[in-house]
Amino acid sequence: MRAWITMLTLGAVVIIATGLPLRIRMDRPRLGTPMIQEPGTPLEVYLRTSLPWAAPAMQLTLEDDAGASFPLAVSDRWWRGNILCLTSRLPELRDGRYTLRIRTPRQDLRQPGAVFVRRTWPQEYILVQAGDFPPPGMADLMPQFIEEMNILQPEAVLGSGDISYDVRAEWYAFLLENLAQLEMPFLAAPGNHERKGWAAYLRAFGPGPQRADLGPLTVLSLDSAHGRDQFTPSEFQWLKQQLEHLEGRTPIIQLHHPVIPPDRTIRGESGGSGGALQGFRGPFMELCRAHNVPIVLSGHWHSDAIFDDKGNLRDDRPDFPGTHYAVVTALGNEVRKVTRWPHAYHGYRILTFRGGTFLGETYDLAGTGKPGPIASVPLGNLHAHTLPDGAVELRNDLNASFASAQASLVASRPDLVPDQGLLVRVIPSGARFIYRVRLPLPAHSVRVVRLQEAR
Amino acid sequence: MIAAWLFLYLGNLVHCLAIYGLEFQSPRFAIILFPIAFLPLPILLKRHRPALFAAVPIRVLSATGLVAALLFMRGLNLDHWQTPDIMPSILVAVMGIASLWVALADPHREDGAMIWLRIGIWQLTGFLHPGLPLAGASIFAFAGACGYLAPVPFTSCSAKAPRAFPAALVLGLVLAKPWWDYSANPGWAPDLAAWGLGAALTYLAPLRRLGCKVPMWAIYVLMAALFVAYLPPLGWAWGILLGMAWGWIWQRLGRPLPFRPLSYGLLLGLALSFALHANLQIPVLRHLLWLGN
Numbered sequence: 001m002r003a004w005i006t007m008l009t010l011g012a013v014v015i016i017a018t019g020l021p022l023r024i025r026m027d028r029p030r031l032g033t034p035m036i037q038e039p040g041t042p043l044e045v046y047l048r049t050s051l052p053w054a055a056p057a058m059q060l061t062l063e064d065d066a067g068a069s070f071p072l073a074v075s076d077r078w079w080r081g082n083i084l085c086l087t088s089r090l091p092e093l094r095d096g097r098y099t100l101r102i103r104t105p106r107q108d109l110r111q112p113g114a115v116f117v118r119r120t121w122p123q124e125y126i127l128v129q130a131g132d133f134p135p136p137g138m139a140d141l142m143p144q145f146i147e148e149m150n151i152l153q154p155e156a157v158l159g160s161g162d163i164s165y166d167v168r169a170e171w172y173a174f175l176l177e178n179l180a181q182l183e184m185p186f187l188a189a190p191g192n193h194e195r196k197g198w199a200a201y202l203r204a205f206g207p208g209p210q211r212a213d214l215g216p217l218t219v220l221s222l223d224s225a226h227g228r229d230q231f232t233p234s235e236f237q238w239l240k241q242q243l244e245h246l247e248g249r250t251p252i253i254q255l256h257h258p259v260i261p262p263d264r265t266i267r268g269e270s271g272g273s274g275g276a277l278q279g280f281r282g283p284f285m286e287l288c289r290a291h292n293v294p295i296v297l298s299g300h301w302h303s304d305a306i307f308d309d310k311g312n313l314r315d316d317r318p319d320f321p322g323t324h325y326a327v328v329t330a331l332g333n334e335v336r337k338v339t340r341w342p343h344a345y346h347g348y349r350i351l352t353f354r355g356g357t358f359l360g361e362t363y364d365l366a367g368t369g370k371p372g373p374i375a376s377v378p379l380g381n382l383h384a385h386t387l388p389d390g391a392v393e394l395r396n397d398l399n400a401s402f403a404s405a406q407a408s409l410v411a412s413r414p415d416l417v418p419d420q421g422l423l424v425r426v427i428p429s430g431a432r433f434i435y436r437v438r439l440p441l442p443a444h445s446v447r448v449v450r451l452q453e454a455r
Numbered sequence: 456m457i458a459a460w461l462f463l464y465l466g467n468l469v470h471c472l473a474i475y476g477l478e479f480q481s482p483r484f485a486i487i488l489f490p491i492a493f494l495p496l497p498i499l500l501k502r503h504r505p506a507l508f509a510a511v512p513i514r515v516l517s518a519t520g521l522v523a524a525l526l527f528m529r530g531l532n533l534d535h536w537q538t539p540d541i542m543p544s545i546l547v548a549v550m551g552i553a554s555l556w557v558a559l560a561d562p563h564r565e566d567g568a569m570i571w572l573r574i575g576i577w578q579l580t581g582f583l584h585p586g587l588p589l590a591g592a593s594i595f596a597f598a599g600a601c602g603y604l605a606p607v608p609f610t611s612c613s614a615k616a617p618r619a620f621p622a623a624l625v626l627g628l629v630l631a632k633p634w635w636d637y638s639a640n641p642g643w644a645p646d647l648a649a650w651g652l653g654a655a656l657t658y659l660a661p662l663r664r665l666g667c668k669v670p671m672w673a674i675y676v677l678m679a680a681l682f683v684a685y686l687p688p689l690g691w692a693w694g695i696l697l698g699m700a701w702g703w704i705w706q707r708l709g710r711p712l713p714f715r716p717l718s719y720g721l722l723l724g725l726a727l728s729f730a731l732h733a734n735l736q737i738p739v740l741r742h743l744l745w746l747g748n
């Protein structure tokens with residue numbers, strides 16, 4: 001008995017001594033694993049506490065881009081050791097991006113891009129997927145990508161792994177600073193390079209896997225890395241459970257490693273790449289077939305490829321039945337040619353949907369007026385440029401038209417109107433006002449948007 | 456105390472390094488591995504300088520280990536282990552040396568069911584943070600060095616003593632499966648706690664008698680079956696069965712416990728297990744590594 005008392009006392013002393021004063025860590029929602037919900041629905045906030053079953057007094061608020069603060073009343077809480085889940089009801093806020101802020105007597109924690117309020121979804125909309133982000137030395141491509149996303153306004157941006165090639169805190173700070181400027185949810189899945197500094201990745205984006213319900217879609221972001229190109233049994237089981245509880249939504253899956261190996265389509269310029277998912281590949285493909293998963297997104301090869309569910313590289317046509325196993329080129333790291341597909345450039349995929357129906361994921365690289373096979377969208381062909389008179393020039397050099405691109409204009413007054421397009425919001429920002437204007441942006445076009453007096 | 460060194464320190468160190476990353480080229484990594492790389496040194500020292508393992512030196516060392524554990528866990532609370540950082544590496548090395556020293560000082564201290572229950576409880580604390588069982592090893596060392604953990608008389612099993620190295624190697628191969636499965640997710644902790652419970656259960660008289668009768672090859676077959684038949688939803692049952700298999704082996708091992716073969720066997724088993732589970736492209740093997748793969 002003495003031994004037990006001693007051991008338990010020493011254990012308690014170590015746990016208490018390391019956990020005081022009481023502190024918390026925000027695990028979810030956060031940038032990389034955000035919540036996208038309608039007002040009135042329960043918002044679950046997952047925290048880690050420095051001591052099990054003990055938490056400091058907390059104030060939860062949501063802050064919009066204009067800095068307005070909205071308190072969250074906690075209606076329910078449950079503990080599992082040092083995991084604390086707080087449930088609150090999302091207040092009647094306008095649609096948009098919110099920063100989750102938690103204040104305790106010792107901490108003031110903020111997570112920009114953690115919560116998105118969405119009431120309705122457009123009939124047709126897009127998601128963007130990117131992988132193998134710019135490494136140090138190619139850092140200029142990151143702001144370029146953010147600018148393009150804020151013009152395109154996809155419903156979410158999916159980061160399919162190798163988001164960071166550098167484990168240094170300064171590099172993660174650079175990435176987070178850029179990603180926090182995205183005006184839409186960013187959903188992160190880890191890649192093999194993040195494993196080299198796993199602590200840094202977990203600090204930045206939190207643990208996976210994660211599920212995000214985006215209107216008629218469910219995006220499942222998986223961790224295929226595990227240091228060894230595989231799902232493991234517990235993650236595979238989690239995936240099965242999620243696919244069995246879709247509640248009518250269309251599932252989209254992202255993971256870092258391509259599911260199908262290049263096999264006979266491989267060419268000799270793969271730069272050591274060409275690796276594919278090892279663990280649970282067969283059962284995973286069977287699961288995708290059974291649950292009608294329209295597309296599985298991945299990166300890793302730094303090269304575009306799309307396979308059908310029989311493992312064939314589909315460089316013949318973009319519209320084929322069954323699950324599309326798509327691989328996206330690198331957003332910013334070196335580009336390669338892994339399969340017989342001959343094109344190599346930095347880019348990202350635009351996925352188009354009508355309701356819950358997947359329409360396509362390829363780009364019209366040849367300029368034929370309709371989507372071609374395999375190709376992703378080349379980076380660096382969409383620009384927003386502020387002219388000396390305050391007007392904004394949107395330039396589209398792509399072979400693709402966009403029904404609703406966004407221009408952001410700055411003015412010192414809130415009562416102006418744009419000379420074209422639809423004014424969607426005016427956001428106070430210090431002494432100035434940011435105007436968000438949506439307008440069509442045809443292929444190979446330039447649009448100049450100006451603010452003017454309301455008539 | 457050897458059990459605490461093996462299964463709280465050595466096992467969880469490999470687990471943490473597998474989660475947070477190994478940088479073999481980094482000189483800082485050598486600091487973490489110091490207690491393992493120089494394992495034969497304290498064994499030699501004990502033979503030639505037994506005074507270094509007397510009560511006072513081990514109390515001082517175990518107290519240092521406890522302080523190192525406190526500092527290590529304080530730095531990791533609500534955070535993740537940045538393995539290239541030098542200070543946590545030094546603290547972990549100090550914790551390891553303290554645990555190793557006390558384990559060598561008195562290999563008879565703490566035998567019996569209770570040690571396995573305590574190890575199981577410390578594995579369960581891995582739910583709070585994967586580094587916490589490492590601190591458990593330091594607490595064991597401190598409590599043992601200060602005489603709070605009394606030696607427990609060992610009742611020998613009539614069965615022939617197995618070879619410690621292969622037994623520990625096989626255990627290392629199997630025991631690590633929940634770690635490779637869950638990675639940074641704390642879901643592995645209940646499975647490892649169940650393993651401790653299973654080992655403790657083998658000290659119940661009927662199970663002890665049964666354990667002495669079961670042939671060694673049958674225990675190996677059971678462990679091989681558990682290597683293949685790992686299912687996360689039944690992890691607790693898997694853990695209890697593996698714990699029982701190990702408890703039966705532990706009771707057959709000769710006393711004093713063969714320290715070096717057990718340490719190296721377990722370490723090699725864990726490393727081999729990691730390497731195997733990291734190479735699922737091997738055609739036949741991959742079906743054996745994860746059931747349903």
